[in-house]
Amino acid sequence: xxxxxxxxxxxxxxxxxxxxxxxxxxxxxxxxxxxxxxxxxxxxxxxxxxxxxxxxxxxxxxxxxxxxxxxxxxxxxxxxxxxxxxxxxxxxxxxxxxxxxxxxxxxxxxxxxxxxxxxxxxxxxxxxxxxxxxxxxxxxxxxxxxxxxxxxxxxxxxxxxxxxxxxxxxxxxxxxxxxxxxxxxxxxxxxxxxxxxxxxxxxxxxxxxxxxxxxxxxxxxxxxxxxxxxxxxxxxxxxxxxxxxxxxxxxxxxxxxxxxxxxxxxxxxxxxxxxxxxxxxxxxxxxxxxxxxxxxxxxxxxxxxxxxxxxxxxxxxxxxxxxxxxxxxxxxxxxxxxxxxxxxxxxxxxxxxxxxxxxxxxxxxxxxxxxxxxxxxxxxxxxxxxxxxxxxxxxxxxxxxxxxxxxxxxxxxxxxxxxxx
Amino acid sequence: xxxxxxxxxxxxxxxxxxxxxxxxxxxxxxxxxxxxxxxxxxxxxxxxxxxxxxxxxxxxxxxxxxxxxxxxxxxxxxxxxxxxxxxxxxxxxxxxxxxxxxxxxxxxxxxxxxxxxxxxxxxxxxxxxxxxxxxxxxxxxxxxxxxxxxxxxxxxxxxxxxxxxxxxxxxxxxxxxxxxxxxxxxxxxxxxxxxxxxxxxxxxxxxxxxxxxxxxxxxxxxxxxxxxxxxxxxxxxxxxxxxxxxxxxxxxxxxxxxxxxxxxxx
Numbered sequence: 001x002x003x004x005x006x007x008x009x010x011x012x013x014x015x016x017x018x019x020x021x022x023x024x025x026x027x028x029x030x031x032x033x034x035x036x037x038x039x040x041x042x043x044x045x046x047x048x049x050x051x052x053x054x055x056x057x058x059x060x061x062x063x064x065x066x067x068x069x070x071x072x073x074x075x076x077x078x079x080x081x082x083x084x085x086x087x088x089x090x091x092x093x094x095x096x097x098x099x100x101x102x103x104x105x106x107x108x109x110x111x112x113x114x115x116x117x118x119x120x121x122x123x124x125x126x127x128x129x130x131x132x133x134x135x136x137x138x139x140x141x142x143x144x145x146x147x148x149x150x151x152x153x154x155x156x157x158x159x160x161x162x163x164x165x166x167x168x169x170x171x172x173x174x175x176x177x178x179x180x181x182x183x184x185x186x187x188x189x190x191x192x193x194x195x196x197x198x199x200x201x202x203x204x205x206x207x208x209x210x211x212x213x214x215x216x217x218x219x220x221x222x223x224x225x226x227x228x229x230x231x232x233x234x235x236x237x238x239x240x241x242x243x244x245x246x247x248x249x250x251x252x253x254x255x256x257x258x259x260x261x262x263x264x265x266x267x268x269x270x271x272x273x274x275x276x277x278x279x280x281x282x283x284x285x286x287x288x289x290x291x292x293x294x295x296x297x298x299x300x301x302x303x304x305x306x307x308x309x310x311x312x313x314x315x316x317x318x319x320x321x322x323x324x325x326x327x328x329x330x331x332x333x334x335x336x337x338x339x340x341x342x343x344x345x346x347x348x349x350x351x352x353x354x355x356x357x358x359x360x361x362x363x364x365x366x367x368x369x370x371x372x373x374x375x376x377x378x379x380x381x382x383x384x385x386x387x388x389x390x391x392x393x394x395x396x397x398x399x400x401x402x403x404x405x406x407x408x409x410x411x412x413x414x415x416x417x418x419x420x421x
Numbered sequence: 422x423x424x425x426x427x428x429x430x431x432x433x434x435x436x437x438x439x440x441x442x443x444x445x446x447x448x449x450x451x452x453x454x455x456x457x458x459x460x461x462x463x464x465x466x467x468x469x470x471x472x473x474x475x476x477x478x479x480x481x482x483x484x485x486x487x488x489x490x491x492x493x494x495x496x497x498x499x500x501x502x503x504x505x506x507x508x509x510x511x512x513x514x515x516x517x518x519x520x521x522x523x524x525x526x527x528x529x530x531x532x533x534x535x536x537x538x539x540x541x542x543x544x545x546x547x548x549x550x551x552x553x554x555x556x557x558x559x560x561x562x563x564x565x566x567x568x569x570x571x572x573x574x575x576x577x578x579x580x581x582x583x584x585x586x587x588x589x590x591x592x593x594x595x596x597x598x599x600x601x602x603x604x605x606x607x608x609x610x611x612x613x614x615x616x617x618x619x620x621x622x623x624x625x626x627x628x629x630x631x632x633x634x635x636x637x638x639x640x641x642x643x644x645x646x647x648x649x650x651x652x653x654x655x656x657x658x659x660x661x662x663x664x665x666x667x668x669x670x671x672x673x674x675x676x677x678x679x680x681x682x683x684x685x686x687x
Contacts, residue, residue, distance in 0.1 A: 022552065030552075030553050030556075031550065031552050031553060032521055032548045032549060032550075032553055032556075033548060033550060034477045034547055034548060034550070034571070034573075035550050035570070035571045035572060035573045035575070035576060035584065035595065036573040036574070036575050036595065036598045036599075037575075038550045038552065038575070038576075038580075039575045039576065039577065039580060040575065189483060189487075190473070190474070195474065198476075199474050199475075199476040202476045202477075203476060203477070203478075203479075203599075203600045206477065206598060206599055206600060207597075207598055207599035207600065207603070208598075209575060209598055210598075304522045304525070304526065305520075305521040305522045305525060305548065305549075305556075306474060306522060307474075307476070308548070310556075313522070315522065315526070317526065317527075318495055318496045318523055318526055319472075319496075319522040319523040319524070319525065319526025319527075320472065320473045320490065320522075320523065321473040321474055321522070322473075
């Protein structure tokens with residue numbers, strides 16, 4: 001089934017040609033924005049099409065990816081993690097089981113996460129469009145730091161909207177953004193987290209459309225954002241696919257990635273969508289459990305409209321948005337990118353909720369067995385391994401996207417473990 | 422349904438369109454505030470449907486949304502308030518204004534049928550631009566509910582036909598690129614914009630965003646068929662709570678007087 005020379009251009013009936021010309025992935029996606037923003041969204045779509053067809057744009061993007069971001073990121077075989085789940089399989093009476101675990105090391109990128117891939121692409125678009133100011137929303141602060149970084153690199157003024165709750169729990173990233181020259185605006189409306197930061201960024205944008213570019217941090221929002229963020233993040237999956245083929249001569253059996261908005265997951269999944277033997281698992285934040293507070297939009301929500309797109313949302317029967325909860329600030333959002341909603345509905349990818357406690361366990365396991373401190377977001381992806389690795393054969397291969405490093409999370413983890421720093 | 426709306430803009434003078442958030446401060450307090458708007462001389466009433474994430478609104482209406490939801494306002498309360506209003510005021514057009522998700526949560530067909538049943542004349546939805554009309558437009562038109570669209574300073578002449586297509590009742594001209602209740606547009610820019618839009622539609626045009634005083638309302642009304650006032654009234658509700666009807670009626674009367682006589686100023 002898997003051979004060393006598998007072409008990777010979209011096939012007829014490809015799953016990789018979405019969205020349609022109106023920005024819809026099946027019933028999801030679209031452009032649900034205020035009329036004031038609509039002309040700008042259409043401009044952005046035109047400009048992105050032109051950029052995609054411009055070899056100079058790709059050349060500059062690739063050059064920055066290599067020399068500024070430090071790509072390609074390694075694809076790493078995780079021997080002790082693999083052995084750990086083989087031992088678990090044997091203990092379950094299945095000594096022949098235990099898949100090989102590989103990590104895509106996005107945490108080694110400049111700024112410590114996959115977020116920078118998208119920011120490089122969007123700031124190049126902003127400059128093409130002649131915009132002179134940059135705004136962004138951020139939850140954990142990773143996207144804020146990545147945006148502040150590219151703004152410093154290109155000399156554009158940067159304003160970051162961040163929920164006041166997140167400002168309090170992510171002080172190191174707030175200071176990083178300030179060091180990089182960004183202005184950080186704490187948002188106090190609602191629960192003062194990522195959703196509210198996005199509302200406030202949209203309010204600012206609508207009043208400054210003439211000169212301001214909004215760098216959205218995940219593969220969500222009005223078309224063309226879900227498409228362009230996915231395209232910029234697809235460098236993850238393209239590299240992983242080529243790297244594994246080169247190392248093993250075959251494709252993986254399973255991809256695992258954490259899903260908040262879902263940009264690291266769609267970046268890994270998308271280049272494999274037409275590889276029918278490759279299965280995909282998106283891991284949602286199950287918080288305290290699905291019967292309590294959580295952030296699992298697909299498993300615990302239903303389709304609705306928020307922040308410019310139609311997608312699965314946590315909401316009540318009146319369509320009021322309910323507050324999300326996750327130990328990971330980056331997953332603490334009541335929605336998900338529209339392409340994931342579509343992949344979920346057509347069954348091409350599966351989605352699994354993982355609780356705060358499961359993520360904490362996986363976080364520590366990864367530190368101890370592989371010498372890698374993962375972000376709490378990525379720890380959610382790692383926490384799916386006990387569910388799947390012991391059930392798979394030893395010759396099978398899992399790639400987990402380690403989307404970010406966990407230095408930013410050590411305070412949250414210490415608190416959860418009852419350790420005073 | 423649209424009959425009431427077209428009549429409101431055919432009185433030979435500009436119309437005053439007023440907005441308050443439904444259920445603010447409580448669902449029980451809303452009917453008296455609506456009655457005060459009518460008694461003050463409002464020609465069209467916009468009743469805001471509260472939403473958790475009012476991303477096109479400034480601080481005043483954001484706070485009103487949260488007060489309403491905190492008081493436990495449900496979609497069923499909004500329709501009950503609308504239906505009772507229709508029974509008390511058979512002639513005054515009533516428009517529901519809000520965000521897409523509460524309108525489509527049970528399906529657009531359900532929503533449009535409820536509007537028709539409650540005697541609602543039209544809908545203004547902030548985040549369904551003409552590109553996404555299929556989401557709600559066909560259901561509204563099938564039930565005879567006007568879909569009132571918004572035009573903005575960024576809506577250029579090329580785009581205007583798409584905005585007007587499928588809309589009825591009136592066109593809401595958002596006079597500033599921004600959120601509700603904040604800065605105010607220059608009168609000259611209104612004059613120019615309304616003239617431009619007029620060339621593309623026969624719909625009456627009501628101008629809103631940032632209109633707070635009778636003087637401002639009169640200046641805008643001189644160049645349009647209507648003026649929308651929201652945040653200034655919502656501020657009175659914030660200030661006076663369940664006792665807001667009196668102050669709301671006073672401000673509405675002053676606004677109505679200014680707007681209805683505005684053309685005489687030009």
